[in-house]
Amino acid sequence: MSTTKRTVLLLLPGFALFLAFLALPLANVVDESFRFFEPGRIGSAKDAPYTLLNYAEILEPAYLRYFAETFRFGVLSSLIAIVVSFPIAYSVARQRSPWLRKLAIGFFVGMMFLSTLVRVYALQLTFGSTGYAHFLAGVLNVSPNSRFYTELIVVFGLLHYLIPISVITLLGTIQNLNPRLIEASQVLGASRLRSHLSITLPLCVPGLLSAFLICFTLCLSAFVIPMVLGKGKVLFVSNLIYARFSEIADYPSGSAVAITMLIIALIAIYGITWLVAKGFSNQDRGRSS
Amino acid sequence: MKRYIDNAADWLSVINVAVLLVFLVVPIVVMIGMSFDGREYMGGFPPSQFSVRWYVSFFSDAYYLRGLSTSLLLAVIATVVSTTAGVSAALALDRYSGPGKQALESLFISPLVVPAVVIGFALLLFFAMIGISDGFTRLVGGHIIITFPYTVRTTLAGLVGIRKTLTEAAMSLGANERQAFWDVTFPLARTGIVAGAVFAFAFSMDDVAVSLFLTSPDSYTLPVAMVSMMRTNFDLTIAAAAVVLMIFTFTLILILDWTIGLDRLIGKGVFRS
Numbered sequence: 001m002s003t004t005k006r007t008v009l010l011l012l013p014g015f016a017l018f019l020a021f022l023a024l025p026l027a028n029v030v031d032e033s034f035r036f037f038e039p040g041r042i043g044s045a046k047d048a049p050y051t052l053l054n055y056a057e058i059l060e061p062a063y064l065r066y067f068a069e070t071f072r073f074g075v076l077s078s079l080i081a082i083v084v085s086f087p088i089a090y091s092v093a094r095q096r097s098p099w100l101r102k103l104a105i106g107f108f109v110g111m112m113f114l115s116t117l118v119r120v121y122a123l124q125l126t127f128g129s130t131g132y133a134h135f136l137a138g139v140l141n142v143s144p145n146s147r148f149y150t151e152l153i154v155v156f157g158l159l160h161y162l163i164p165i166s167v168i169t170l171l172g173t174i175q176n177l178n179p180r181l182i183e184a185s186q187v188l189g190a191s192r193l194r195s196h197l198s199i200t201l202p203l204c205v206p207g208l209l210s211a212f213l214i215c216f217t218l219c220l221s222a223f224v225i226p227m228v229l230g231k232g233k234v235l236f237v238s239n240l241i242y243a244r245f246s247e248i249a250d251y252p253s254g255s256a257v258a259i260t261m262l263i264i265a266l267i268a269i270y271g272i273t274w275l276v277a278k279g280f281s282n283q284d285r286g287r288s289s
Numbered sequence: 290m291k292r293y294i295d296n297a298a299d300w301l302s303v304i305n306v307a308v309l310l311v312f313l314v315v316p317i318v319v320m321i322g323m324s325f326d327g328r329e330y331m332g333g334f335p336p337s338q339f340s341v342r343w344y345v346s347f348f349s350d351a352y353y354l355r356g357l358s359t360s361l362l363l364a365v366i367a368t369v370v371s372t373t374a375g376v377s378a379a380l381a382l383d384r385y386s387g388p389g390k391q392a393l394e395s396l397f398i399s400p401l402v403v404p405a406v407v408i409g410f411a412l413l414l415f416f417a418m419i420g421i422s423d424g425f426t427r428l429v430g431g432h433i434i435i436t437f438p439y440t441v442r443t444t445l446a447g448l449v450g451i452r453k454t455l456t457e458a459a460m461s462l463g464a465n466e467r468q469a470f471w472d473v474t475f476p477l478a479r480t481g482i483v484a485g486a487v488f489a490f491a492f493s494m495d496d497v498a499v500s501l502f503l504t505s506p507d508s509y510t511l512p513v514a515m516v517s518m519m520r521t522n523f524d525l526t527i528a529a530a531a532v533v534l535m536i537f538t539f540t541l542i543l544i545l546d547w548t549i550g551l552d553r554l555i556g557k558g559v560f561r562s
Contacts, residue, residue: 007381014378014397014441017371021434022400022408025415029407032414043414084309087302105551106542111313113538115495117512118531121519122316125323125528130331160313193298221404223498228519238406238498245502251414258407269402 026262033255043251054256063240063257070236073226074219077155078212081162082170086208089170090200094179105171111164119160120228127153150233157225162215169214173207174200206275213272220265237261317535324528331523343529353530356514359425363510364493367432372486375440382441383448394445401438408434409502416503424505431499436489443488447481448474480549487545494537 035044036051057063092108095101125131133144142148177200185195201208223238230239237257244254319334327338347353378397382390400408409431416427451474459469497512504513511534518527545551 003384007385010377010381011393013374014437017374017433017437018396018399021412021430022403025408025411026403028415028418029411043417084305087305088309091302091306102551106546109551110539110542113491113542114317115512115531115534115538117495117497117515118320118535118538119316121515121527121531122320124519125334126316126319130333131319132334156312160316163309163313191292192295194294221406221498223406224516228516238404241406241410242501245410245413254410255414258410261404262407265404266402 029255029258032252033259035252037250037252039248039250042249048252054252055260057253058256058260066235066237066240069234070220070238073151073154073158073234073236074216077158077162077219078215080155081159081166081215082208082211084159085163085166085170085211086204089167090174090196092167093171093174105168108164108167112168116161116224120157120224123153123157123160123229127156147233150229150231154226154229154234157229158219158222161222161225162218165218166211166215169211170204170207173204173211177203206278210272210275213268213275217265217268217272220261220268320528321532323525324532326525326528331525343525344533346524346526347529347533350526353511353514353526356509356511357533359428359508360494360511363425363428363432364490366429367436367493368486368489370429370433371437371489372440372482375437375485375489376444376482379441379444379448382445394441397441398438400434405435405496405498406502409499412499413502422505424503424508427503427505428500428508428510431503432493432496435496435499436493439488439492440482440485443485444478444481447478447484451477483548484545487541491538491541494534 032044033054034050034052035048036053037044037048058067092101092104095104127133127136129144133149137144137146137149140149140152181199181203182195185199186192190198220236221238222236223242226234226236226239227242230236235243238261241254241257241261244250244257322335324343325339325341326332326336327340327342328336375397382394382397385393412427412431412434416422416430421427455473455477456469459473460466464472495512496510497516500510500513501516504510511530515527515530515534542551
């Protein structure tokens with residue numbers, strides 16, 4: 001058997017899976033998204049005419065609200081997540097005791113792997129009406145039934161999910177930073193805080209940005225968290241797609257929203273890849289100098 | 290002044306760690322505590338009486354048990370199929386160095402990039418179009434495609450570290466290509482393969498967004514069963530179910546730590562030996 005033939009054979013099963021369960025279904029969604037929808041049907045008719053209506057609809061304020069809400073929660077939660085995670089990732093990365101280091105890594109990996117559903121239910125019990133809702137709402141001086149409180153719990157849900165992931169992501173960035181640079185600046189008289197602000201942070205900017213974008217893309221596709229903790233008051237784009245399927249069976253509109261969401265996610269991920277590539281070249285410079 | 294600022298920063302960082310630990314751990318503790326609640330009414334935390342009745346109720350409820358057995362079966366099938374396809378694709382990609390290598394690699398990773406809800410929705414429409422209405426078949430398709438990229442990626446990462454000279458050495462000592470693969474490459478790549486399979490199993494067990502679109506009344510996963518109970522029901526059987534699901538997750542992490550070591554998975558960075 002020739003090498004090329006074997007390579008093709010080895011690639012075949014994966015390629016078939018990709019084609020059957022991703023490429024063709026997505027192509028079908030693209031087609032469906034341009035179809036005309038008659039209210040009352042399930043999906044579009046087989047020979048429905050092509051139209052741009054489903055995409056035009058997305059620009060209406062009623063739809064844009066979902067996108068705006070998703071973005072608002074995504075940016076806010078991702079920012080809090082990386083700000084909180086960075087100092088923790090730093091102390092884990094520079095931890096001298098191997099025992100503590102292993103414990104910390106085990107803890108964050110465990111929290112990262114925790115099922116989203118378990119997380120969401122635990123938060124619901126803790127901050128719901130039988131948990132500490134009255135206490136927390138009392139401290140913040142709001143009603144536990146207010147929109148603000150619900151929004152707060154959704155942010156808690158996102159943070160519970162994002163913080164372990166950003167700690168692990170930032171751990172990689174910080175580990176590749178030369179510790180001698182900090183030592184040098186301290187020897188030269190900078191305070192520890194000052195040397196972190198003027199050396200660690202600038203060198204970690206690509207890592208921080210890519211951690212932010214990873215968090216942001218995860219927020220974009222978050223589904224269970226807003227569905228359960230949002231109690232119908234907070235809805236993300238993914239919940240809108242699900243409603244198009246479960247409530248009114250308007251598949252063409254659901255398809256148009258899905259394709260728009262996919263394009264936004266692709267842009268964010270393209271950003272991550274670009275930043276990571278840039279980060280590596282920065283680090284090389286830091287190492288050789 | 291310098292010391293004063295540094296002290297303040299130290300305190301801030303200690304408070305940060307403390308608040309974060311409380312935030313991450315307390316909900317889990319509350320949930321585990323509540324799952325052992327023995328009271329007749331839905332009360333606050335901590336429970337004043339303890340019992341295992343929610344666990345008894347979970348393990349005697351046909352609805353949950355059916356979800357659990359579907360989830361386990363589905364996770365096993367998805368893991369086997371995607372690991373087989375993933376390992377073979379990774380082997381091909383590792384050896385191949387012609388044009389389009391990068392493109393092929395990102396093609397196989399691409400299911401990770403597509404939001405889960407979009408995959409679920411797309412598969413729902415696709416299966417309806419080609420006339421497959423059996424819930425379990427649809428779920429298998431969905432779970433294979435969301436777990437496949439993990440197996441490709443981890444196997445590839447494991448293979449990159451193996452030097453070609455080792456295989457060449459084995460072959461110059463008289464092994465044929467098949468022996469060289471099974472005796473040299475495979476044992477060295479095993480950690481990457483196991484990591485991929487564990488990831489695949491974990492993500493299959495955890496998925497809600499894709500499964501919710503593909504379930505049918507007689508084929509549903511445990512997480513889907515839990516979501517629908519969460520909407521309608523206020524008893525603590527869900528807490529018991531969540532603890533059971535959590536135990537599965539932590540068993541998987543222990544397996545990962547035993548076979549590979551979490552430290553190796555994360556890496557120690559360039560400036561540590």
